[in-house]
Amino acid sequence: GVRLNGTGTNVHTQVREMHSAGSLSYSRTFKIVVVGDSGVGKTSLTYCFCTGQWPSATQTTIGVDFRERVLDIDGEKIKVQLWDTAGQERFRKSMVQHYYRDAHAAVFVYDVSDVASFRSLPVWLEECRQNSLGPDTPRVLIGNKVDLLPSVTAASVMEQARHLAEVHGMPFHLCSARGGGGERVDAIFTALAVQLKRQGCGRGRRVAGSFKLTKAKMHLVHYYCTGSQT
């Protein structure tokens, strides 16, 4: 097990990895949406957290994709479901409400080497707010691709990112979904799950996880979003 010192308090939470997640029962599901511009690394980060590996190659997300992992937090099995949403407008369209429905938390991602992806954050924050994921919802800001540092631009943007996170009352983390950054990525999402558990999220109402993306459904989603068959 991993001893995780949650949010800087002295509460020690026991987090254990559950193997063969598919056959295990779990008591609740946390739905976390991951948003940000196209190419910032949302797919890479969610893949990294859920599989413990780096994706060798990623493709632009069409519509929505989700990955999950079961964690044992203080003896309770919890399914952490990461909804990786398309950063490109043309692949989002009418899917938007589905991403956000019944979500417990939002993770905002920008690319530290791409100022434009940072400048887009207010738009993502606003989209979340309009879909009921406002200041009361646990939110996290991630500056991804720190392996591309150092760069002067990145440093000044980092200050602004810290400020933005503070204004919106969310933790700010730097990480990389490329080689060697796995523990950090793991810790960021695990800490968020621990926070959600502490807040008693996911009790009662079931997450609309019936929105299972089977392969057939993915084709349908692709068709809805692009108008073309895969």
Ligand SMILES: Nc1nc2c(ncn2[C@@H]2O[C@H](COP(=O)(O)OP(=O)(O)OP(=O)(O)O)[C@@H](O)[C@H]2O)c(=O)[nH]1
């Ligand atoms: N150097 C570096 N490259 C990264 C990192 N994370 C992702 N990438 C690369 O950035 C590109 C885009 O990554 P994705 O994970 O597909 O980005 P995305 O945010 O899911 O993009 P959309 O699906 O279009 O919204 C890929 O070539 C990744 O290999 C990182 O931490 N460092």
